[in-house]
Amino acid sequence: MDEVMRGRVWVFGDDISTDLLSPGAYAVDPVEVRKLHVLESVDPAFASSVRPGDLLVAGANFGCGSSRETAPENLKALGIACVVAGSFARIFLRNAIAIGLPILICPDAPLIVDTGDEAEVDLTSGMFRNVATGETARGEPLPPEMRQILAAGGILATLRS
Amino acid sequence: MAMTVAEKILARASGRSRVRAGEFVVAEVDLAMTHDIFAATVFDTLLDLGVEKLFEPARVAVVIDHFVPAPTAAIADLHHRVREHVERLGVGIFYDAGEGISHQLLPERGHIRPGMLVIGTDSHTTTYGALGAAGTGVGTSDMVYALATGKLWFRVPETIRFEFEGEVTAPTSWKDVVLAIAGLIGSDGAQYRSLEFGGPGAASAPISGRLTVANMAVELGAKFGIFPADQATAAYLGEADVDGPRPDPGAAYAATHHLDLATLSPLVALPHDVDRVVAASEVGDVPIDQAFLGSCTNGRLDDLEAAAAVVAGKTVAPGVRFLVAPASRTVMEQALASGAITTLVEAGATILAPGCGPCFGGHGGLLGPGEKGISSSNRNFPGRMGSSEAEIYLASPATVAASAVAGKVIDPREVTDG
Known part of the structure; x- marks a missing residue:
């Protein structure tokens, strides 16, 4: 896992729920099917337009709702390199770490980028930067205990070792 | 050092005399529950990792409750795979399709006791806080880790305390109480935190109402939603008295709210x-x-x-x-x-x-x-x-x-x- 990532940004609002990230109707479908429905009721073009390495930026309470790990798993399967949000619902945060999907808590990030912009995120320093404008927003780096699991590639990687 | 109920339960489960909000602990899980949406994934992953045995089969619960009765042939087959895993691993607590919803069954059939640390692959695992337990939702990977090792990491949460006064009068109900709390603190008002409920109004709450409130603690972002055990808890468990963790006088709270239940309406x-x-x-x-x-x-x-x-x-x-x-x-x-x-x-x-x-x-x-x-x-x-x-x-x-x-x-x- 890279500590610094650069990619194209997708911006969403507050309270992006697990029902939006992983609709219940596809709960037991394989990830190849589930990932096609990510955020479809907010932006029907998202799942087909997103590219590996893109960054997802959102407001507060990202991933609120159920415990379904398919929510971060779908984002990872679409190639999202990092989710940067104002805050995360706790089970989503846990699950992102458990499967090795990098995240950053950064309340001001949505204020300095629009969808389509290029941005850079530094997990160590917590800095988020709009590449074109040079504007920055300071986030909260995750505690070392969580970053260790992320760096290992997730909690099952720690179990294997 | 004075502790909240959440701190006491995580201290006991991690073999420590005290813990403080913000610390990371590795705690032993008293009960781990998974249901039909995730059980097959969890057990398949365990097999892939070469784990043939559960950490303690008696402390593992599986409930078929989400797709009941099976609405499609594929789901019927999924349920079949879940039953095979349950049999193979000797899962101690198993409720098949038609018995009910996990969060009703585990309290109702006596599997939840005050002070327990319970995890489930379901966000509404907070429900068990109604009986003074610390219940919380996790994903499938965390569950696999816990089933293999019996342990899981936790960040000790800060606690928000609610002091209830007055009583709820029908047709107003405990659902209205938790909706009032949602209106008050917002759907992320307890993010990463534990909720602790007390005061004379909480003592008057029937267990059914406590289950409703604790259930929706997660809708406020909370990790746990706990009613410390009392006489009503003992009566629900069919016991004369019950011993469960209670908050210490002087425990540190992130916030304390007072709510007069008599003022509420539907x-x-x-x-x-x-x-x-x-x-x-x-x-x-x-x-x-x-x-x-x-x-x-x-x-x-x-x-x-x-x-x-x-x-x-x-x-x-x-x-x-x-x-x-x-x-x-x-x-x-x-x-x-x-x-x-x-x-x-x-x-x-x-x-x-x-x-x-x-x-x-x-x-x-x-x-x-x-x-x-x-x-x-x-x-x-x-x-x-x-x-x-x-x-x-x-x-x-x-x-x-x-x-x-x-x-x-x-x-x-x-x-x-x-």
């Missing part, structure tokens, strides 16, 4: 967030297509009886689907014996199998595009109960039942008084 959470809370009498003219009474939030005997009291001698409005799913087989039996189910059916209700189906948008009573539904369940996000173009209003069993009769969202007092 409430409704408007689409599409649980914290968009208004008085049921002020919703305006909202015709409904479906009224759902059930779920791990409000599918218990008290809930069915509250709804039956509202609809007794009345008829569901034309064009409204009134669906009732008792939370367990036992609840169904009790509601048959008490006459509540007869009353509901005579009013026009359809009784569903004990399970989760409509609440999570799985099957068996979903909303189509443009439809509006009122529900006693816990979430009203877009798409939660079917179409993302449907609207969900959350309310108490009495308000749901009154709305089924009126054909629109209504304060139950307008039906019962009239």
Whole structure:
């Protein structure tokens, strides 16, 4: 896992729920099917337009709702390199770490980028930067205990070792 | 050092004399639950990792509750795989399809005790806080880790304390209490934190009401929602007295709120967030297509009886689907014996199998595009109960039942008084 990532940004609002990230109707479908429905009721073009390495930026309470790990798993399967949000619902945060999907808590990030912009995120320093404008927003780096699991590639990687 | 209940439980489970909010601990899990959506994934992953044995089969629970009865051949096959894993691994606690919802069954059948640390692959695992336990939802990877090792990491949460005064008077209910809290602190108001409920009003709360409030703690972002055990807990467990962790005087709270229960009236959470809370009498003219009474939030005997009291001698409005799913087989039996189910059916209700189906948008009573539904369940996000173009209003069993009769969202007092 890279500590610094650069990619194209997708911006969403507050309270992006697990029902939006992983609709219940596809709960037991394989990830190849589930990932096609990510955020479809907010932006029907998202799942087909997103590219590996893109960054997802959102407001507060990202991933609120159920415990379904398919929510971060779908984002990872679409190639999202990092989710940067104002805050995360706790089970989503846990699950992102458990499967090795990098995240950053950064309340001001949505204020300095629009969808389509290029941005850079530094997990160590917590800095988020709009590449074109040079504007920055300071986030909260995750505690070392969580970053260790992320760096290992997730909690099952720690179990294997 | 004075500790909150959450701190006490995590200290005990991690073999420490004390812990403080913000610390990371590795704790032993007292009970781990998974259900039919995730059980096969969890056990398949364990096999892939070469783990042939559960850390302690007696402390593992599996419940088939989300897709009940199996709505498709593929789900029937999924359930078959779950049963094979349960048999192979010797899972200690197993409830098959039709027994009920996990969060009703585990308390009801005596598997939850005060002070336990419980994890489940379901966000509403917070429900067990009603009996003084620390219950919280995790994903499948964390569950696999816990089933293999018996342990899991936790960040010790700060606690928000609620002091309840006064009493709840019907048709206002404990659902209205938790909706009031949602309106007060917002759907991320307890993010990463534990909720602790106390005061004379909490002592007056029946266990059914505590289960409703603790269940929805997660809708406020909380990790746990705990009612420390008391005499009501002991009575529910069928014991003369019960020993469970209580908060120390002087424990540190992130915030303390006081709520006078006597001031509350029936409430409704408007689409599409649980914290968009208004008085049921002020919703305006909202015709409904479906009224759902059930779920791990409000599918218990008290809930069915509250709804039956509202609809007794009345008829569901034309064009409204009134669906009732008792939370367990036992609840169904009790509601048959008490006459509540007869009353509901005579009013026009359809009784569903004990399970989760409509609440999570799985099957068996979903909303189509443009439809509006009122529900006693816990979430009203877009798409939660079917179409993302449907609207969900959350309310108490009495308000749901009154709305089924009126054909629109209504304060139950307008039906019962009239």
